[in-house]
Amino acid sequence: MSIVAVGSIAFDSIVTPSGRAENILGGSCTYFALAASYFTEVRIVAVVGEDFATEHEEIFRKRGIDTQGIERAKGKTFRWGGQYLDNLNEAKTDFTELNVFEKFEPRILRQYMDSKFLFLGNIHPTLQASVRREMNGVQLTGGDTMNFWINRTRPELLETLKVINVLLINDTEAKMLAGEGNLPRAAQKVLAMGPQALVIKHGEYGATIFFREGAFGIGHHPFRAPTLPIEEVKDPTGAGDSFAGGFMGYLASQEELNREVLKRALFYGGVMGSFAVERFGTERLQQLTREEINSRFQVFRELTHLE
């Protein structure tokens, strides 16, 4: 089933210990869509400026991604510059130019309305909630957020969390949102805010999914899927968004949503995140095969499978 992804398209300038790249296609929606495109049909809702050229759109089109929802605005596309010289696990932002993204008001095309899956990328929680209201026929909504919204727009975020089924955030964000340093307890507090499931991403150590009692089946056990950088980490940009794309894309490809399916989705998230970091920008995500994805899924399964 198709999935609608709302988020940013950007041009990134990145410096890592392996090298540098200038003005390459990036943004949360871009990584998400490319990763999800290996599992299901993806429709994107984003905004770009006049500098977004045919060659950029081609990157999406080649993966069969529906680009009709990309709004073209006067001005320049969102630009971000960052470096990972001191720490591969955390970007140091050199500059952020919001440009056309500053006034972004996501609009859902009529022909996107029949999608049953929705992913709300890291944008203002009020915009997230408004998209969710428009798409009132969706079966499952995934969402992301970040420290900035947790601190600055907490009341709005708490409203939005009521309509998000699966929230995907990292350890720091989960602890900050919950005001609690113990991970399992922080997870319970976040689940009490609305989501049926909470995915906490641990960077290179994988991710843990916590379920609200009774959601997606019985039981109260969390589940952890690993990840492991198989090749050298060339550029960590987009790993989390690619994780979300693999996770949500796999869910959207399944007939039924139960805990086993969500556990497998967590593995696919780790798989797509691990591919993303092997090359600069989206290069690796543009040219994967399902065989490569399945094979890495097996490697990660072996990594944690006790007889």
Add this chain to the structure above:
Amino acid sequence: MSIVAVGSIAFDSIVTPSGRAENILGGSCTYFALAASYFTEVRIVAVVGEDFATEHEEIFRKRGIDTQGIERAKGKTFRWGGQYLDNLNEAKTDFTELNVFEKFEPRILRQYMDSKFLFLGNIHPTLQASVRREMNGVQLTGGDTMNFWINRTRPELLETLKVINVLLINDTEAKMLAGEGNLPRAAQKVLAMGPQALVIKHGEYGATIFFREGAFGIGHHPFRAPTLPIEEVKDPTGAGDSFAGGFMGYLASQEELNREVLKRALFYGGVMGSFAVERFGTERLQQLTREEINSRFQVFRELTHLE
């Protein structure tokens, strides 16, 4: 089968966000021995000063640990003070007083010589190697080290690594020892230095074991066991040593050493580490039951078990 553990006994003064404790029993050998004592007979080789009292020895004796190998020297026991106010994952050392530990030369009692398992705690690599030579009948030697020895005594450490079967270190130490930032590649480099298996501890995210080709069975897949702080983390001191104690203790309790056994041992390491941090010092490790240990093993197994 019994295991001989060589390392430090200390008195620790610890400050964490949950409180503080002064001059409580600690040291790598202490945590290791208590954790391992739930699986097998443990014999310790360490040095203490005149301030080491009957009440301290009782903590070992109550767990059936053989304390005959504790040397009593003139002076004070090793003291360490540290705090975790900024970061629960990394101690900030307030003071280190080596005292009698400075001149520690481990001596193996004649009656310890029949032990088939040996754990070389974090001491000078030349001392580690000399103990290993003395104990020439051992079947499996585990070892720990740290940044200090990796930087200051690299040639001696490289010699010692040739006689260690399983090295247990953390991510930073593994990357530093290998001079390589990619974890799987760092692991291969360390394995080429001697050990048949390398356990890399990831703190609250568990640990990964890498095998040298052909060691403990066929295949080349690494394996990861999780850990999860079930209760509040009161005091992280000794988590890594307790991990090593659970890991080595379980190995020593098994008839055969194959990859499945080493994988299970990795789970028991995570289990014992997760218990250790629930109370200050060794409090929790003094009063566990096998039922509690088995039950947490099942929780961690559920955490990563894909149908």
